[in-house]
Each structure stands twice: as C-alpha cells, then as structure tokens.
Amino acid sequence: MPREIEVLLSKEQIDARVAELALRIDAECGDGEMVVVGVLKGSFIFMADLVRHLKRQLTCDFIRVSSYDKDRSTGIVRMEFDLTQPVGGKNVLLVEDIVDTGTTLRHLLKHLETKRPASLKVCSLLFKDMGTDSRKLIDYLGFEVPRRYVIGYGLDSDGLYRSLPYVGAFKE
Ligand code: IMP
Ligand code: MG
Numbered sequence: 001m002p003r004e005i006e007v008l009l010s011k012e013q014i015d016a017r018v019a020e021l022a023l024r025i026d027a028e029c030g031d032g033e034m035v036v037v038g039v040l041k042g043s044f045i046f047m048a049d050l051v052r053h054l055k056r057q058l059t060c061d062f063i064r065v066s067s068y069d070k071d072r073s074t075g076i077v078r079m080e081f082d083l084t085q086p087v088g089g090k091n092v093l094l095v096e097d098i099v100d101t102g103t104t105l106r107h108l109l110k111h112l113e114t115k116r117p118a119s120l121k122v123c124s125l126l127f128k129d130m131g132t133d134s135r136k137l138i139d140y141l142g143f144e145v146p147r148r149y150v151i152g153y154g155l156d157s158d159g160l161y162r163s164l165p166y167v168g169a170f171k172e
Contacts, residue, residue, distance in 0.1 A: 005151070009143055009167040014125075014153060017142050018046070021123060022053030025093065025140060029121065033057050034091045037083065039108065040064040042097030045154035045162070046125045046142075050095060061085055067104050077107040083115075092117040097154050098126040098145070102134025109137065126150065126167070143167075 034054075038047040040062050051060060064080040092112060099105050105122065112120055123140035128147055135141075145167070151157050152164030 004171040005161075005164075005168040006171050007166050007168045008145060008150060009153075011165040014142070014167065015049070018049045019053050021140050021142060022050055025050075025121075025123065026055050029056070029091060029093070030119070031056075032091055032118070033059065034093055035083075035085070035087050035117075036060050036093045036095060037087075037112070038062045038095045039097070039104070041162070042154045042156065043095045043125070046097060047095045050123065059085070061087075063108065065104055065108065075101075075103060077104055079111070082111075086115070087112070088116045089118050091119045092121070094120065094122045096122065096124040098128060098150065099124045099134050099138060100128045101130050102132045102137060105134060105137055125153070126155075 034056055036047065036051055036058050038044060051058060061083045063083055065077050066080055067074055067077045094108060094112065096105060109120065121139040122137055124138045125142040127135055127138060127141050127144050129144060130147065148169040149157065150167055150169050151161040152167045154162050155167065156162045
C-alpha cells in the first residue's frame with residue numbers, strides 16, 4: 001500500500017523560492033559563462049526549474065555520486081560519473097537537492113576544486129540541520145527542513161516519489 005505523505009513545502013512555495021534564488025544568483029555571480037552542475041539524480045527537477053529562471057549564459061553538466069543505501073547514509077561516497085567538460089577557469093554552480101550530514105557535499109567540493117574553477121558556489125534546495133556545520137558550505141539555500149526523511153520534487157525513497165510536485169515526508 002502507498003504510504004501517506006504530509007506536505008512540507010507546497011509547489012507554490014517552491015516555485016516562488018526558486019525564482020528568488022535565481023535572481024540572487026544572477027545578481028551576485030558576476031559576468032562570464034556559468035557551468036551549472038547538477039548532482040544526480042535528486043537535483044534534476046530543481047535544476048531544470050532553476051536554470052529556466054537564470055538570465056545569464058550557461059551550460060549544464062551533471063555529476064553522480066552515491067552514498068545512500070535505501071534511506072540510510074553509508075558515510076562512504078562513491079563517484080559514479082564525472083563532468084563531461086573541463087571547468088578550469090569557469091564559474092561553477094553546484095546544484096544539490098539536499099544537504100543532510102554534508103558528507104556528499106564536502107566530497108564533491110573537494111573533487112571539483114581540483115579542477116580549478118574560477119569560482120565554485122553551492123545552491124541547495126534543502127538543508128537538514130544534523131548538527132554538523134555544513135550550512136556554511138551552502139551559498140544559496142531554498143529551505144531548511146526538519147530532521148525527517150523528505151521526498152518529492154526530485155528526492156526519492158528507494159527510487160520512488162521523485163515526480164511529486166511538492167516536498168513531503170511520510171506520516172509517522
Ligand atoms: P549527505 O551526504 O548526508 O549530506 O546526504 C546527501 C545526499 O543524500 C543528498 O544529496 C540526497 O541525495 C540524499 N538524502 C539525504 N537526506 C535525504 C532525505 O531526507 N530525502 C531524500 N534524500 C536524502
Ligand atoms: Mg543528492
């Protein structure tokens with residue numbers, strides 16, 4: 001039986017916030033071409049909406065890492081595939097769905113820094129405060145969410161629920 005879901009962030013709330021984030025990114029990220037790097041798979045819906053609000057010239061690329069086994073973090077980050085273009089000297093915007101423990105983001109930042117981009121900024125739709133200091137790694141944040149497993153708008157539970165237009169959590 002499908003589990004009951006409680007809406008935490010409505011489609012309208014998300015749409016409005018994504019537009020605000022894009023305005024800030026356009027205003028603050030300087031001139032020059034930007035490479036928007038989505039972390040697959042969770043960021044694909046957020047990134048698709050975000051880039052359509054950005055007014056600057058940009059290219060899109062993707063990177064894929066995995067650390068989750070079902071709904072639990074294993075703490076070990078595995079690179080599954082890397083960017084398809086050199087980003088040396090370019091302005092990179094890394095787009096994440098959620099920063100939870102921050103393990104994945106730290107790993108990605110270390111990896112991307114070795115490619116010597118001109119700038120490297122992080123935009124995450126969600127942040128869950130797990131008592132680590134990973135909030136400071138996020139330059140552009142959509143929303144803080146409670147310490148619950150969240151799904152929808154790209155985020156999955158065992159591969160399901162990514163297509164929900166809102167962010168929700170399973171009812172207890
Ligand atoms: P972290 O390494 O613990 O920060 O987790 C990073 C990745 O795990 C995120 O990019 C998500 O893909 C996934 N993740 C963490 N928490 C959640 C959640 O509550 N719902 C869905 N995916 C999550
Ligand atoms: Mg992710």
